[in-house]
Amino acid sequence: MRTAAIVALQLGLIFLPACVKRSSTPAEGAVTIELTSPAGVGGLTSGAAATVTATVYDQSNQGVTWTIVPLNFGTLSTPTSTNQPSNYQTISSVTYTAPTDFSTNTTVTITATSISNPNIATSLPIKVSPLNVSLEISSPLTGNQTPAAPQTIDQGGQLALEAVVTNVTGNNQQAVTWVLSPATGAGSLTNQTTSSVTYVAPNTVTSPLTATITAVSTTNPGATASVEVTVLSSGAGPNVAAVQVNGGPVSTQFYPNGAFTSITICNPGSNTVCRTVDGVLVDTGSYGLRILQSEIPLLKLTTFLDGNGNTLENCVSLADGSYLWGPVSLADLYMSGETSVFTSPPPIQVISSSNIPVPDSCSNGGTTNLNTPQLLGANGILGVGPEPTDCTLAGVNLCDGSTQPTPPNLYYTCPSTGCAATDSPVIVPAIQQVTNPVIKFSNVASFTRDNNGVILQLPSVSGAESTVSGTLIFGIGTETNNQLGNATVFTLDSNDHFTTVFSGQTLTNSFIDSGSNALFFPDSLPTCTVSTQFFCPSSPLSDLTAKNEGKTQGKGTVTFSVDNADSLFSTYPGYAALSTLAGPEGTYQSCSDGNSSCVFDWGLPFFYGRTVYTHIDACLPPPATCNPLTGAYFAY
Numbered sequence: 001m002r003t004a005a006i007v008a009l010q011l012g013l014i015f016l017p018a019c020v021k022r023s024s025t026p027a028e029g030a031v032t033i034e035l036t037s038p039a040g041v042g043g044l045t046s047g048a049a050a051t052v053t054a055t056v057y058d059q060s061n062q063g064v065t066w067t068i069v070p071l072n073f074g075t076l077s078t079p080t081s082t083n084q085p086s087n088y089q090t091i092s093s094v095t096y097t098a099p100t101d102f103s104t105n106t107t108v109t110i111t112a113t114s115i116s117n118p119n120i121a122t123s124l125p126i127k128v129s130p131l132n133v134s135l136e137i138s139s140p141l142t143g144n145q146t147p148a149a150p151q152t153i154d155q156g157g158q159l160a161l162e163a164v165v166t167n168v169t170g171n172n173q174q175a176v177t178w179v180l181s182p183a184t185g186a187g188s189l190t191n192q193t194t195s196s197v198t199y200v201a202p203n204t205v206t207s208p209l210t211a212t213i214t215a216v217s218t219t220n221p222g223a224t225a226s227v228e229v230t231v232l233s234s235g236a237g238p239n240v241a242a243v244q245v246n247g248g249p250v251s252t253q254f255y256p257n258g259a260f261t262s263i264t265i266c267n268p269g270s271n272t273v274c275r276t277v278d279g280v281l282v283d284t285g286s287y288g289l290r291i292l293q294s295e296i297p298l299l300k301l302t303t304f305l306d307g308n309g310n311t312l313e314n315c316v317s318l319a320d321g322s323y324l325w326g327p328v329s330l331a332d333l334y335m336s337g338e339t340s341v342f343t344s345p346p347p348i349q350v351i352s353s354s355n356i357p358v359p360d361s362c363s364n365g366g367t368t369n370l371n372t373p374q375l376l377g378a379n380g381i382l383g384v385g386p387e388p389t390d391c392t393l394a395g396v397n398l399c400d401g402s403t404q405p406t407p408p409n410l411y412y413t414c415p416s417t418g419c420a421a422t423d424s425p426v427i428v429p430a431i432q433q434v435t436n437p438v439i440k441f442s443n444v445a446s447f448t449r450d451n452n453g454v455i456l457q458l459p460s461v462s463g464a465e466s467t468v469s470g471t472l473i474f475g476i477g478t479e480t481n482n483q484l485g486n487a488t489v490f491t492l493d494s495n496d497h498f499t500t501v502f503s504g505q506t507l508t509n510s511f512i513d514s515g516s517n518a519l520f521f522p523d524s525l526p527t528c529t530v531s532t533q534f535f536c537p538s539s540p541l542s543d544l545t546a547k548n549e550g551k552t553q554g555k556g557t558v559t560f561s562v563d564n565a566d567s568l569f570s571t572y573p574g575y576a577a578l579s580t581l582a583g584p585e586g587t588y589q590s591c592s593d594g595n596s597s598c599v600f601d602w603g604l605p606f607f608y609g610r611t612v613y614t615h616i617d618a619c620l621p622p623p624a625t626c627n628p629l630t631g632a633y634f635a636y
Contacts, residue, residue: 238337
């Protein structure tokens, strides 16, 4: 954060002077205080500063103390005082600096209190408004202005940006300057004005390059807005988002084999009240956006309430006893050139920062809500699996009361103080269920509905790499860059599973899951002594094979390798991409009737060197028949 000491008059800061009594020579024992600041009517913007001066008439020449209400809403500098004993006058000055991170207009009261007589005090109210700088992109085809979510462009490409400064008046107050980072090797800025700029990518890149363009308010250099642009040698576009396997956003909680992206979240209907959240895990094994409340502190998202004012809460229970808990909220979403604003805002889960009581049926005996980046290992989860909501399977909605009277343990209505331990899940209509955001996406430039699935592409990894970069492409068969081509389609059963035949086992509950950081399957391999959730064979195993079979179509053999996880972590500390990481799932040779030992979880190592398609189910509920290419499937 940069805070500039700015002369009040230069900012056009104007205040109502306090009403005071003043006498040239106070009577014995009398104290008067006069507060002054630039005269007039007005206020401060976020991060700006103003000096307030108290002229104290006091025979003891002791001056004043300074306080601020609300407490800690901005800062007061160390006061400076000058005594003039000849006329019983002390002049004390303090500089108030407004905070930079707040979202609503706030009136701050600065009070000077006499040291010699604490009953004498004078206050000055100052209105503080958030000065917001936001960036927008104008579509060259439609002219639509949308918030500048992180973008991808090809080498040599160009991106035009507009800066919008709010809560200021006058053209000179709305001006910005532009900064490109890194300053060299990341392209250039051209056509610069006080409100617009064009970014020009380098003509040639040998690997993905990330440039950051920042608009800095000239009124308050502490107010800025930035956009990240990933330059690719080819394959970029409005429906393409950058993905990084980089260990995650938390330096103290390293996340191997996690694919992370960025998403811009806005208050519904707003182009300026937005927050771009990095470090969001891309997960083809779940459905819906789940974001930490701590990552969107300034957003005021709409939540669903029942007739008693209780909030609709969403629960995700995990096998280790941990869980995700938080209200279902509405938000406008932007990823690259894709947005949900042409439809209705999708319901998302905001993972509550507070550890309020949850029902036992949600916590399942656990006590940990993964509600911090350190606990989750991410700032959120982007669930882009093969279903439209988190409570649908093969065209059947399990939570809306249409197929079963008792819903699964996903949705609850609770007062703000939390649920009771014995509370039961409630029936929720599909329109209020946490929604796979992809089904809401349209391409801003072309209005193409890239809403039927995603394609995750990652480069090959030989053993271990410190980081790798890939892409998440929206839509399947909707644009020239997302066609199926010669990929093999593996259709899924009513539980979104296919079959993997491995080591004499027919594993009927298998799936492809970018949110799993290893390959997990039943085997007799020894587990590790340190990282007990992974395999640690005595020597690397290569050229292992398994055969995948779709429910109605799709067959293919996969070759993979398994290495000693403890050795990998010690040999390659800080390496994020480990292609040979694997671990146990269920019990070897005990698969029966689709139990937990019937799973081959093809986690992120499966994605290295492949183009993997995840198609969202668009079939009607049974007994309607479904074309395999409109139902749920994986392809690669």
